[in-house]
Amino acid sequence: MKSQLNVQNVFAALVVAGLVLLPVYSNLSGNIFILTLFTRIVILALSAVSLNLIMGYGGMMSFGHAAYLGIGGYAVGILAQEGIGSGWAQFAVAIAVSALYALVIGALSLRTRGVYFIMITLAFAQMAYYVASGLARYGGDDGLTVYKRSDFGGLINLGNRVQFYYLCLGCLLAIVVLVWRIVNSRFGLVLQGLRSNEQRMQAIGFPSKRYKLACFVIAGMLCGLSGALLANNTDFVSPAVMYWTRSGDLMVMVILGGMGTLMGPVVGSVVFLVLEEVLSQLTEYWALIMGPLLLLIVLFGRGGIMGMLGRLNRG
Template sequence: MSVATASPSDARPRAPAARPLAPLAIFILLALLPLAATLGLPPHWLTLVTRAMIFAIAALSLDLVLGVGGLISFGHAAFIGIGAYGAGILITEGQTELLVALPVILLACAIFAAITGYVSLRTRGVAFIMITLAFGQMAFYFAQALSAYGGDDGLTLYEKSTLLGREIFGNRTGFYYIALGTLAFCYWVARRLVASRFGRVLRAAREDAVRVTVTGYDVNHVRLGAYVISGMMAGLSGFLLANQADFVSPAYMAWSRSGELIFMTVLGGAGSLYGAILGALAFLITEDVLSSLTQNWKVIFGPLIVLFVLFTHGGIAGLATKLRGRRDG
């Protein structure tokens, strides 16, 4: 039975689909932000939004397996850490060339994702959550044990990655547009992937894995492929994070960071893809604003996120769609 007549074609997004104009508007606004900075926006906002876009790549990668595939990975921050430490270790050893470092990092993330994903996907539900958490913590403790590269204190980087010997991450505005371009590319890849037959099978498996298996598809292979792609994308965000912060730390791999990625994805609207970008931006910007107002900002921040998610039913993307529907009606 073909996909067109089986479950993959029936598994359309339960949340309202993103109109092409919505993500386009997001990227246009982000592209114009440096102009606003020259007109009086506080300079640190450019750095803040750059960091938010880097984490948006990681949130987008998680949305691919969580929102589309229905797999709640609680160890996704491990891939950010692998990407960051890959960049940090190579730079420390004198290898700053991006064209060398990036393929090595992506390969390392793919191997880690393939091994841990193969084991994790043999479980379901809470067991899957716990085993991904366990693998994430294993990576965290391994990074802490790397005494040659800072151990628990982290690793300070005195150089940045280069492209054909040229410094490309030194300029703040230049770095901003590199992060924006990388985010746009990752969104395009994720969107094409979800729209493909592979994506339809992945979404259908979330709804009814048994029905998809009956049609002749190997659900675990499809899920593993998505997990590997997701891990590589998150590793790319780690590479950018290391070059922005000039520092890598085991804290990048902590379970709390994985929890934050889940919050970003759900806050923006799981399964919408562009919602993950909105969620990351909203999460980090709100965090920055509240922390500048009070030292006890977490007491305010946590309930705000919980209440928003509970009462919007679809995150920021879902809320925007509802408001647009009321206006059109």
């Protein structure tokens, strides 16, 4: 077990080191695009880490997680359009509104289980999608352009590609550490116990709905932060970011990397989005290649990439 953990930790450390050194490579090679690509990857990896908290550790298969991406993005875009350019205010509103929406969804959806839970989370995400599409003042279906990035009072310049990348990477690593602290705390151990056997945990006195709802709200807040970063990265936010297919992409990232592992969602996000970019450059029918490839990995790579590393080590 120890050697398995060592192999996974070494691989995770190499991934983190690569992400940290990426701007150096970009500067030396003059390849600006790779920095832009990996900024997006890091932001979506943050969303995947937040989804893994409820799906991998809490056993809650939410199919509406992308709604928080859109809520965080629209919080930045709407406040910017209304003349509030402070990043502190924008990010605080993005996190707070995401938390409130997650509280409402969680309070209703956690009354159900299985496919009913999945359908309720999907329904709420689609509702957010259609509400955003109807906001004529803020672009409606066409989306909303963010003409000025969030202002943090000179502390950091989000217009600088390298500074913005390191801000996103810093947020990602901080959230990974936060999730590690959560899952290894008493709260996290109870949450994992509920995933394994909810009836037994209830029988010994743990209020399952409270723990699950708290986890659901935390995950929504973290994804809202990711949405705020995404709006600044693209200088644009649209209802499409909330669509159910985006939630599906996040789920694939988590499963591909290793559901219920700390660095699995980060690894899965890098592999998924790099594959998507490479294949889309080769052919317009890239999805026909991507789909079966991911299916093979899921079928034969039990536990995702991190799980495969563990089995190779034992072999």
